[in-house]
Amino acid sequence: MTGGAARDREIVLETERLLLRQWQVGEATILRELWAERDPRVPPHRRIDADGRPTVEDLQESIRSRDAMSFGLLAVARKDAGDLIGYCGLVDNGRAGTGEPALAFELLRRVWSQGYATEAAMAVCDAARSAGHERLWATVWEWNTASRRVLAKIGFTETERREVDAVHGTTLFATRLL
Template identity: 55%
Template sequence: MTARLLLRPRRVEEADVYRRLWTERDPRVPDHRRIDASGQPDLAAIAAYLRTEQEGPGLGLLAVLRKDVGDVVGYCGLVTTGNGSPEEPELAFELLSHVHGSGYATEAGGAVVAWADRAGHERLWAGVRAWNIASRRVLVKLGFRESGQVERDPVHGDSLLMVRTAGRASR
């Protein structure tokens, strides 16, 4: 919980919010992370995924709710897929476009990073497209820095691997 936000496990009945995130994604996002020509993933597929969604103890994606309105505006959490592992998870976040620029990503990410520090995670990772300046700014505010590892992608834009060491910006 933060001053303006509540973070809690995601729920199946929120599938429509998470599908809306898929529809709002930048066209440069790789195809497997966008709605395809047949409309997949549809609401049923996202709900099915939410029913089975699991990570290790204390890990996983959390719903981000605005306290004053009570609505779910996205997710934030730690995952072991992609660049993460149970020992060094990856921070992931995504918010609906109508709340971009509100500071919610930084606020939610800060709560998750603080929890990770308290839980003893020495290092966190985050993968971000080079063109995603807003997310890169959030990560820098949270103490992440570029690791120097870049996955080149001339079609979707290079993916930067950012890293954060517990309690301070990474060296």
Template identity: 60%
Template structure:
């Protein structure tokens, strides 16, 4: 199969997943401020306030496979979901990633958004997806389980704050 291409706008009953826009960088930076303190320091706002909104804006263009998750009823951007390996030479290297604002947690949005991306990947001919999740992140582990991912038993990264577990979803 050729590299996955064509990831554009996806729609669900309650959500629109569409390419992220630079002018939404403040929302994505806010996600960084809400991250659990057990998340490794390089993925949180540091003592100098970095990454800044401008630095987050620059990252948006470098991650074309991550889509804005926007509520249909309010048009509010509540996070992102998509494929971090998007455009890579190997379709086996597609990683599902999602993160939502805390105010959006517990409403099934992550499962709904993730389901749309998983369905798209399956239809595009991707043979499998993978994802990593911290062992303490029970909510995200449950979302991945609902999406058909299985924990492999492999630990991708370890820190004083826990283990990052590998999961996979075969088609």
């Protein structure tokens, strides 16, 4: 991690191999690819439906309408190749009910297992601390071994709290003091 910067009031985080920054509308195809690649165990409202929605246009609109100044989910770009590989950032954590944000990340399958999620998530945790947050949460499916491993590597601890869903699996709640 080489530091974070507010460039033109936009959040830009830089690590050894990655740049994390706001999404551009023209990059919605990458978001669509992430949606299309999702594990079949992910609930239907977070997967492409039978009508092909969300479409690239739907996702363009969601990028357009997002508050450009919010921390949100940042696009993750590789510095050497210059390509986008997914997102990482903070989201509202209504499920934990503590008012503290949650960490979220998702990367394209073709770049998995190269340490990118860990590198990006560490940068987001550092930036969250700098922004004054004292604790972060993350929710993760019990079956999601890779995500649980990333969370453990960056210092999250799984709590006793869990939500059992007979269809999609159990959601675990993990947390980290910053």
